[in-house]
Amino acid sequence: MRFPFALTAKIAKYIVGHKLRGTDKFATVLQLEPLHTCNLTCTGCGRIREYSTSLKDLMSLEDCLGAATECGAPMVSICGGEPLIYPQIEALSSGLLNDQKRVVYLCTNAMFMRRKMRAYLAREFGRTPQTTEPTIAKLIAEGLMNEKEAAEVRKGPKDPSAPVMAPHPFFFWNVHLDGLEYTHDLIVEREGVFKEAILGMRMGKILGYQVCTNTTVYKETDMTEVEGMLDFLADFGVDGHTLSPGYEYDSAKADMIKRLNLRPEDFFLTREGTREKFKDLTGWSERYAILGTPIYHEFLEGKRELECSAWAIPTRNIAGWRGPCYFMAGAGHFPTYDEMLRNVDWSKFGVDKDTGEARDPRCENCMTQCGFEPSGALGLNAKRGDTWKNIRYNFGPRPKPSGKGKEVNAYNGVTAGKGHITGPQAKKNSSPLATSDVIPEPAASIPAAV
Ligand code: SF4
Ligand code: SF4
Secondary structure, rough: OOOOHHHHHHHHHHHHHHHOOOOOOOOOOEEOOOOOOOOOOOOOHHHHHHHHHHHHOOOOOOHHHHHHHHHHOOOEEEEOOOOOOOHHHHHHHHHHHHHHHHHHHEEEEEOOOHHHHHHHHHHHHHHHHHHHHHHHHHHHHOOOOOHHHHHHHOOOOOOOOOOOOOOOOEEEEEOOOOHHHHHHHHHHHOOOOHHHHHHHHHHHHHHEEEEEEEEOOOOOOOOHHHHHHHHHHHOOOOOOOEEEEHHHOOHHHHHHOOOOOOHHHHHOOOHHHHHHHHHOHHHHHOOOOEEOOHHHHHHOOOOOOOOOHHHHHEEEOOOOOOOOOOOOOOOEEEEEEHHHHHHHHHHHHHHHHOOOEEEHHHHHHOOOOHHHHHHHHHHOOOOOOHHHHHHHHHHHOOOOOOOEEEEEOOOOOHHHHHOOOOOOOOOOOOOOOHHHOOOOOOOOOOOOOO
């Protein structure tokens, strides 16, 4: 199957239950932001700039778990900031997975992923050293762990009762990857991030985790490169991919103008630009494990219109429930999900699906997953045959790797001597995005546990 049966069945059951009860608006995925601190400063990310980036500004563990219970969404996407910096990330994941039985996507830039997996491995070594030793040997042989790290793992866990980020049928690493090495390191504004992300994903697959990627497509994105990236990832068993159009939401746009002195219109996609970039998506989804519904894919391709249903993928962070959506807090923050549903005037947001007119100028170019994917999944603008399309897609077979991954020149950046930001070639690089060479080090106050 394209996605694990238990997972697909769980979500389908939840949606059908609400439909049968006639619920008007309900949450399908909670976007949980326990913190906004990050160790990177990616171009186009407004999140880390819109909110305070102090490590003191954290949601409590109780608030995080309570938010999931409150909205009832069967899936929780833990994002941020970088969630692996959150001091109680293990307890949060474990509470959502094991106590609340939710599906968890942990969105990460992967810089701390191998460290978290070594902590899991240390716990396993403490329990069953004989069966863990061959795995350690394999990771060393594959260049995913060095002898010093292996020696640390063999000491076992510091606290055997502490939760760890362990593989789970409902747990997914969701790794941010915007292209091959040159492009990705350029966008995240630091060299070596691509390489570390690939090491993290390869290690994850060897240890039995489910691993997905999420890619934002910008105006300059070369879709042939993205295709190559998907072939490359398929070779080591990455389980699924999300592709989303990058559009100029408020805080990202402001950052681009103020910090990088760039024109947002040169970087972000309009609706027309999105349709052009995604015109082959249905064909791609037959060849790659693209997550989402075929209805949303048709929307991105420009074959149909959908209305915005941002209420189905609500965002909860330190300030409250963000209305109307992940991208803008045009309606403010609310203390409860229910208050957000009741107090946001939903008729003022989104794009009129019949006239194509934006109800709010900030929605004009938005075709993002957070706003429109649920409309496809929930059948809000259903056409004859949509249900069957969704069932066939989600319960159908997973596409097999093309075998073309080996031909892809993935390490085409700093590894190939083409460093562009902090490397020796920085000054020679002509790309306008490389004008930012102010790359902060990871926050000094990142807890030792990470
Ligand atoms: S990894 Fe990049 S996109 Fe993600 S929160 Fe950090 S700066 Fe933003
Ligand atoms: S269209 Fe929907 S998801 Fe997009 S910015 Fe507007 S309210 Fe938010």
